[in-house]
Amino acid sequence: MTDLPCRDLALIETFATALRSAGFTGDGIAEHLGTEVSASLTGGVSWPAVAAVADDRPLSTLIAVFLLGEMRPVADLAAALPGIDVDDLDAQGIVRITSGDEVVPVLDVRPYADDAGEYLVFADQDAGRRAGALAHDHVLGIGGASISLARAVIRRPVARALDLGTGCGVQALHLGAHCDHIVATDTNERALALAAATARASGQSWDLRAGSLFEPVAGERFDLIVSNPPFVIGTGDQDYIYRDSGIPADGLCARLIGELPDHLNPGGVATILANWAVRDPEDWAARPREWLAGTGLDAWVVQRELADPVSYVSLWLADAGESAESSARRGRAWLDYFEREGIVAVGMGVLTLRKPVDGTPGFQIIEEITGAGEEVTGDEAAAFLDRQDFLAAHDDDAILAMCLATMPVVLEEQSLLGDDGWQTVGSAVRRPGGPGATLGVDEVSRALVAGCRGQLPLTGLIALLAAHHGVDTDALARPALPVVREAIARGILYQAR
Known part of the structure; x- marks a missing residue:
């Protein structure tokens, strides 16, 4: 008999109903624990x-x-469960x-909600809830990475998704x-069993398939692809299926991005979490550029964190719940591998990718955005793509003729204390x-942004500024247009009419 969990999906549905009837919902648990205790639990503090x-x-x-x-x-x-x-x-x-x-719990079963409804998620107990190292086929529950991806x-x-x-x-x-039709894949049979339980307990139905990367969907295309793959950079050993791909370094992410265009419909979008090896500290973006070269995809790649080898390895060792001795051995071998491969850091981030409708990529932007509160969200990603399309569709003359307006913004100044006071x-x-919605400005461009009130065409505004500064209008327009385009790209300026 197979040892896979949750084989009886009819029982899972009955179990889910019993849990909800007992008040095992987000609101029910929050009311039972109280606001402060519930907030602590959500934040990872359980005592x-x-x-x-x-x-x-x-x-x-x-x-x-x-x-x-x-x-x-x-x-x-x-x-508790009549x-x-x-x-x-x-x-x-x-x-x-x-x-x-x-009763000893084997699975973590918890309510989870978004704007569309509340669900029950079935996963394995994490390292903090159980003794010993995780199993090879351990299935992660709701965590920081999955929430970040969902938001992006x-x-x-x-x-089709x-x-x-x-x-x-x-x-x-x-x-x-x-999404009308959802295909969900995994190489881990235990993960697929728990995903089936999550779907049934949450009143959803997915087409679940076993296999690696795009093998289970060979020849098929989708309008949306999302992936939180086993992206951890290591030797190629597969100690834990949820994190280790079995492919050395960042080879799995390279393959995923390389094969992605064959499975997106024109205009289709993919949102991927990824880690990449950094071998040149002066060029952290080298690997994402290599992945994207020749794909024909539009791309917005945002590095959220750059980790040194010790911090990176320590993060994943702590996640596995191994003994101190085992962690020390594995960590030393891991760091030795990084040194042999010349990996000096690991980039972590989110990729928003799109297959152009006409087959011609319009942009591939790779940048670092690490500020708190500047996480990539789906709304911001959609707006970013729309703004890039807008810029591609309008040349400089068209932008000069527009009446532009400024979004709600703040002006930030950096000053140094000198002999004459603050400079x-x-x-x-x-x-x-x-995310990344910051534009460096000088005196002229600051006045230009402030003057965009949606009432005067840009060319007229530039003429006024040129007259004020005693310079030629065309001479001011040439350096101003790249600034204006960047402000539009960052969602700081927009077309009012």
């Missing part, structure tokens, strides 16, 4: 919640078992019943709100909340 559920109330039992990974008496879990036989949960690999009539995906209605490397199915859940050494206009 207040542990103290708050130290009783045998039904919802306390469910939170303790499925969210906190605690052992509880079988009788308590049975009382109509559910705890032996059936054991048989489905959701919990394990000990010889002492205690453009949420426009499409016919692909979730490549679905894991427990978090991305597919989000796709359900705006302004630099100024920038920033659109709050926009």
